Amino acid sequence: MLKQNRCNLILGILLLYCCNLSAETTSFVNKSEKDQVREIVRHVLESNAEFVDKLPKDYFKDLIHGQSPIATLVTCADSRLHTHALDVHPDGDIFMVRNIGNQVSTAEGSIEYGVRHLHTPILFIIGHSSCGAVEAAMSKPSNLEPSIWRELETIKVVGNEVDSHTEVKKSVESNVNHQVTLALKKYSKEIDAGNLTVFGGVYDFRNDYGRGNGRLVIINVNGKTNPIEIEKMQLYSFN
Structure with missing residues (x-):
């Protein structure tokens, strides 16, 4: 479902660009602009949740107090x-x-x-x-x-x-x-x-x-x- 939603978003964004962001194209795939924004933010939050859920509990232990990148x-x-x-x-x-x-x-x-x-x-x-x-x-x-x-x-x-x-x-x-x-x-x-x-x-x-x-x-x-x-x-x- 998430992949399908993402495909719909990409298609909609392409349509917006092709039509120069005209008022007629502010709604795509039967969704309002507010729904589009909500879906994009939800995608980011769901991706973050998926990332966090896969981590061991002590994953951030060594990162909290500073950084020493390579x-x-x-x-x-x-x-x-x-x-x-x-x-x-x-x-x-x-x-x-x-x-x-x-x-x-x-x-x-x-x-x-x-x-x-x-x-x-x-x-x-x-x-x-x-x-x-x-x-x-x-x-x-x-x-x-x-x-x-x-x-x-x-x-x-x-x-x-x-x-x-x-x-x-x-x-x-x-x-x-x-x-x-x-x-x-x-x-x-x-x-x-x-x-x-x-x-x-x-x-x-x-x-x-x-x-x-x-x-x-x-x-x-x-x-x-x-x-x-x-x-x-x-x-x-x-x-």
Whole structure:
């Protein structure tokens, strides 16, 4: 029932966008707007209840009084990329920072807290397939608000052909590498002291790299982007 409700919600949202949120489409699948909102909130609460019910009683015991994450992770706010795709049990592991385009400059304070106050030994910067922020930086659509444009300023892309999967992939990589470069400059002392390693990667749900849908592909390690060199680091424990 919950899955069916979710499908109905997705269908309704698509209809709303296609009709420019017109008054005629504020009700879909015979439900009022208030009922839609209630159903979405109920879905979130039910999902939370399901999560909690599966946990052992002492699950949060070691998390109550503080945190010591193993990595600071900067990734895109895109709804197609979530923590469970990168860490099955992220609680206490990942200091997560999200923004459009997985950028360093627009979340500088949050990242700095993870690196310099929580002292995570790793800073991940993770882009993803078909990134809308990257495509916007490529195509420069005229209908974006100034606040969004301000958050796209430090995205570095190559080309402007958003219909080309190859060009979008290259731009996603270009942006990840650019963000890593910014991080290397800011945290050079930590890196030189051997206290921090910066990794850049792409969450590849399109299978652009041919390794399977949903794989995380590491493309940058402390500024090194040669795939052969990265392969020699033996980061992957699977074929």
